[in-house]
Amino acid sequence: xxxxxxxxxxxxxxxxxxxxxxxxxxxxxxxxxxxxxxxxxxxxxxxxxxxxxxxxxxxxxxxxxxxxxxxxxxxxxxxxxxxxxxxxxxxxxxxxxxxxxxxxxxxxxxxxxxxxxxxxxxxxxxxxxxxxxxxxxxxxxxxxxxxxxxxxxxxxxxxxxxxxxxxxxxxxxxxxxxxxxxxxxxxxxxxxxxxxxxxxxxxxxxxxxxxxxxxxxxxxxxxxxxxxxxxxxxxxxxxxxxxxxxxxxxxxxxxxxxxxxxxxxxxxxxxxxxxxxxxxxxxxxxxxxxxxxxxxxxxxxxxxxxxxxxxxxxxxxxxxxxxxxxxxxxxxxxxxxxxxxxxxxxxxxxxxxxxxxxxxxxxxxxxxxxxxxxxxxxxxxxxxxxxxxxxxxxxxxxxxxxxxxxxxxxxxxxxxxxxxxxxxxxxxxxxxxxxxxxxxxxxxxxxxxxxx
Amino acid sequence: xxxxxxxxxxxxxxxxxxxxxxxxxxxxxxxxxxxxxxxxxxxxxxxxxxxxxxxxxxxxxxxxxxxxxxxxxxxxxxxxxxxxxxxxxxxxxxxxxxxxxxxxxxxxxxxxxxxxxxxxxxxxxxxxxxxxxxxxxxxxxxxxxxxxxxxxxxxxxxxxxxxxxxxxxxxxxxxxxxxxxxxxxxxxxxxxxxxxxxxxxxxxxxxxxxxxxxxxxxxxxxxxxxxxxxxxxxxxxxxxxxxxxxxxxxxxxxxxxxxxxxxxxxxxxxxxxxxxxxxxxxxxxxxxxxxxxxxxxxxxxxxxxxxxxxxxxxxxxxxxxxxxxxxxxxxxxxxxxxxxxxxxxxxxxxxxxxxxxxxxxxxxxxxxxxxxxxxxxxxxxxxxxxxxxxxxxxxxxxxxxxxxxxxxxxxxxxxxxxxxxxxxxxxxxxxxxxxxxxxxxxxxxxxxxxxx
Numbered sequence: 001x002x003x004x005x006x007x008x009x010x011x012x013x014x015x016x017x018x019x020x021x022x023x024x025x026x027x028x029x030x031x032x033x034x035x036x037x038x039x040x041x042x043x044x045x046x047x048x049x050x051x052x053x054x055x056x057x058x059x060x061x062x063x064x065x066x067x068x069x070x071x072x073x074x075x076x077x078x079x080x081x082x083x084x085x086x087x088x089x090x091x092x093x094x095x096x097x098x099x100x101x102x103x104x105x106x107x108x109x110x111x112x113x114x115x116x117x118x119x120x121x122x123x124x125x126x127x128x129x130x131x132x133x134x135x136x137x138x139x140x141x142x143x144x145x146x147x148x149x150x151x152x153x154x155x156x157x158x159x160x161x162x163x164x165x166x167x168x169x170x171x172x173x174x175x176x177x178x179x180x181x182x183x184x185x186x187x188x189x190x191x192x193x194x195x196x197x198x199x200x201x202x203x204x205x206x207x208x209x210x211x212x213x214x215x216x217x218x219x220x221x222x223x224x225x226x227x228x229x230x231x232x233x234x235x236x237x238x239x240x241x242x243x244x245x246x247x248x249x250x251x252x253x254x255x256x257x258x259x260x261x262x263x264x265x266x267x268x269x270x271x272x273x274x275x276x277x278x279x280x281x282x283x284x285x286x287x288x289x290x291x292x293x294x295x296x297x298x299x300x301x302x303x304x305x306x307x308x309x310x311x312x313x314x315x316x317x318x319x320x321x322x323x324x325x326x327x328x329x330x331x332x333x334x335x336x337x338x339x340x341x342x343x344x345x346x347x348x349x350x351x352x353x354x355x356x357x358x359x360x361x362x363x364x365x366x367x368x369x370x371x372x373x374x375x376x377x378x379x380x381x382x383x384x385x386x387x388x389x390x391x392x393x394x395x396x397x398x399x400x401x402x403x404x405x406x407x408x409x410x411x412x413x414x415x416x417x418x419x420x421x422x423x424x425x426x427x428x429x430x431x432x433x434x435x436x437x438x439x440x441x442x443x444x445x446x447x448x449x450x451x452x
Numbered sequence: 453x454x455x456x457x458x459x460x461x462x463x464x465x466x467x468x469x470x471x472x473x474x475x476x477x478x479x480x481x482x483x484x485x486x487x488x489x490x491x492x493x494x495x496x497x498x499x500x501x502x503x504x505x506x507x508x509x510x511x512x513x514x515x516x517x518x519x520x521x522x523x524x525x526x527x528x529x530x531x532x533x534x535x536x537x538x539x540x541x542x543x544x545x546x547x548x549x550x551x552x553x554x555x556x557x558x559x560x561x562x563x564x565x566x567x568x569x570x571x572x573x574x575x576x577x578x579x580x581x582x583x584x585x586x587x588x589x590x591x592x593x594x595x596x597x598x599x600x601x602x603x604x605x606x607x608x609x610x611x612x613x614x615x616x617x618x619x620x621x622x623x624x625x626x627x628x629x630x631x632x633x634x635x636x637x638x639x640x641x642x643x644x645x646x647x648x649x650x651x652x653x654x655x656x657x658x659x660x661x662x663x664x665x666x667x668x669x670x671x672x673x674x675x676x677x678x679x680x681x682x683x684x685x686x687x688x689x690x691x692x693x694x695x696x697x698x699x700x701x702x703x704x705x706x707x708x709x710x711x712x713x714x715x716x717x718x719x720x721x722x723x724x725x726x727x728x729x730x731x732x733x734x735x736x737x738x739x740x741x742x743x744x745x746x747x748x749x750x751x752x753x754x755x756x757x758x759x760x761x762x763x764x765x766x767x768x769x770x771x772x773x774x775x776x777x778x779x780x781x782x783x784x785x786x787x788x789x790x791x792x793x794x795x796x797x798x799x800x801x802x803x804x805x806x807x808x809x810x811x812x813x814x815x816x817x818x819x820x821x822x823x824x825x826x827x828x829x830x831x832x833x834x835x836x837x838x839x840x841x842x843x844x845x846x847x848x849x850x851x852x853x854x855x856x857x858x859x860x861x862x863x864x865x866x867x868x869x870x871x872x873x874x875x876x877x878x879x880x881x882x883x884x885x886x887x888x889x890x891x892x893x894x895x896x897x898x899x900x901x902x903x904x
Contacts, residue, residue, distance in 0.1 A: 036594075047589075054586070058581075058582065058617055078614075082614045082617065083614075133503075134507045141502045141503070142488075142489075142499040158534060158535070162534045162535075166527060166530065299751070302751075
């Protein structure tokens with residue numbers, strides 16, 4: 001009796017633990033889901049958009065006049081929606097056009113192959129068809145390895161093999177094949193059209209806009225680093241720096257981790273029509289160039305940061321007074337130049353003011369080089385502590401060079417994409433402001449001061 | 453008369469130019485194709501394998517007994533081959549299993565939804581079905597944003613939405629639906645089986661093997677750098693170094709460019725059954741850890757390389773005699789340690805000898821630090837030229853730390869994957885050899901000296 005009740009208790013508590021575990025798991029999944037949606041609410045909208053598109057297309061099935069016409073082929077429209085509807089307009093358009101035109105061309109080719117094979121009678125037909133299918137599959141599969149084809153037409157190649165096989169091996173007559181093909185192509189076109197229309201008309205997500213924002217954001221992350229370091233005294237002790245060493249300074253690290261995303265966005269953006277401030281043939285390629293330079297800059301900043309935060313980094317009072325000023329000025333001016341570039345990209349205006357800051361930081365770099373060479377510095381202080389400081393200085397000079405290249409690339413983008421000129425009045429006020437407070441330590445969480 | 457003949461000549465020469473251009477283009481495409489095939493001959497084999505599989509499956513269409521059973525559904529098998537057959541076994545298996553099981557489960561769910569909707573009569577059915585389709589599409593699409601699901605089940609989610617929509621909106625009776633579903637599932641399973649069997653039986657390309665080779669190759673590239681620099685006098689003049697600065701030394705740069713490939717290979721390798729020397733639950737994740745450390749090491753090597761090849765890098769005779777020896781020794785020993793790790797990974801033996809070299813390079817690092825601190829160095833030479841040399845030394849010390857971490861990670865891999873012990877006799881001979889010729893400047897193009 002007691003044993004049985006013990007067992008019952010054991011079972012109950014076991015069941016309780018299990019339910020508790022399940023509940024904890026559910027709570028975890030729910031919180032993860034909320035985090036994912038909060039992180040980028042466009043994910044939720046995208047899911048709803050796909051659900052809506054699919055529902056609309058599947059309704060065709062129930063709407064008799066259309067269904068009677070398409071028959072079972074209406075399935076192809078449903079299939080098209082699921083396969084083609086992607087997050088950004090560019091990806092959807094690219095996949096949709098690939099699917100539609102690959103079906104059209106490969107279908108026509110398949111019909112031709114079917115007709116040719118049928119000429120050789122009942123025995124020869126399977127053999128000839130198989131040879132055709134084998135050859136086309138081999139050629140198109142190999143073509144998918146070409147990088148230029150892979151970037152733009154990978155999906156089309158696959159659909160090409162698919163449709164060609166479908167049509168050429170189908171065991172029906174030539175007339176029926178044409179009817180089948182016509183139905184397939186029209187339902188697929190219909191599906192693609194619905195996808196594209198809904199993708200563009202209901203809160204569209206443009207890959208081009210994403211690329212544009214991303215490049216601006218990455219340059220801003222570099223600016224955060226320079227302004228973060230420039231606004232404090234440069235060669236503080238390790239402890240002081242660690243307190244200062246908050247996340248906004250280290251934002252540049254994310255640039256190093258996600259270098260492939262820009263290529264993907266570029267491939268999608270090429271499919272997109274003009275939208276917002278972007279014309280049809282916007283120079284998207286230039287963004288990749290700026291992105292590569294930004295990556296290189298982040299790469300060097302990482303070396304600089306490691307140097308500054310290394311435990312062996314100790315700087316004496318003498319060095320502080322000697323080379324701190326040019327270092328701070330270089331850092332601040334580079335930060336300001338980058339900020340100007342960011343606001344120039346964001347507002348699509350000419351980056352006229354960036355040049356002033358680039359020149360300022362180049363002048364500071366010269367000053368730094370001169371003081372590193374002056375014998376006064378070498379005589380007055382402990383040599384072992386000078387090396388890391390001098391090293392930091394050299395790295396800074398190196399970084400200023402890359403910043404100049406970034407500025408040139410943005411200038412090139414501005415002229416390629418015909419950015420409008422910055423308003424002269426505002427620009428003047430802006431530069432006045434800068435003169436009054438040259439080292440005011442602009443907080444790096446403020447919104448960038450616009451120039452147009 | 454003359455004008456006409458002139459025009460003719462013009463047309464002819466125009467036509468000739470056109471033909472010439474076409475011919476040049478064709479030659480270019482042909483040479484590109486050959487280069488692509490030569491670069492990795494597996495691409496050609498993959499194309500042939502896909503062609504073969506597709507031909508075999510499409511033959512089902514002509515083989516009456518099977519065709520009579522499957523009917524038009526045989527198309528699904530053809531479709532499955534085109535969509536599922538990927539380059540590596542892991543990718544094919546992953547996509548195939550995703551497709552097969554997603555079709556099975558979503559099909560059953562769709563049949564249930566169809567049955568439920570049918571209960572509500574002719575008017576209610578479309579509405580209820582649409583609600584089901586909308587909900588499932590939204591949920592599964594959102595689930596695709598979860599990184600863990602995206603890595604393994606992305607394709608399954610898509611096929612799930614597809615099959616559920618297909619089955620639930622099909623306008624046929626319950627019995628027919630079950631028959632349709634049974635046919636679809638069986639043809640898809642058939643297609644997947646043929647793909648997997650051919651992918652494994654005819655010259656299989658394993659993603660796991662690729663990952664294994666790739667990691668070993670990347671460590672070898674690091675070793676090439678160290679042995680390349682260690683075998684020459686370290687602080688040569690710029691001109692001397694540039695002559696030496698051949699491609700084998702700069703091989704490490706490719707590591708920086710392709711950091712995403714390992715993640716992809718890892719995701720595929722997880723699907724693969726045991727093959728060759730790899731058991732089913734081979735610790736693939738450990739390769740990612742080693743890969744990340746290799747990337748970091750290459751990152752620092754790049755900074756080191758930039759320092760050494762910078763135009764301002766000038767080293768006096770004094771420095772050469774003072775710090776060259778420890779730098780060379782560190783470089784050589786690190787290179788040897790890395791080589792040992794490479795051969796340990798390649799031959800799947802315990803990396804026993806690597807530790808000796810790691811310790812040697814640590815000892816050299818200590819020596820270097822000591823001579824950098826000694827006042828003799830500071831007094832005897834030009835200070836401005838000392839900074840870059842000291843900087844190179846510091847970077848080298850930094851790199852040795854990471855090499856040690858790589859050695860630890862490989863050791864961990866060896867114990868996780870139960871690598872066999874290196875043969876003691878050979879190991880002893882090996883270490884004897886090392887003692888006799890400690891700085892023999894092993895050429896870095898020789899095949900790694902095996903330890904087991």
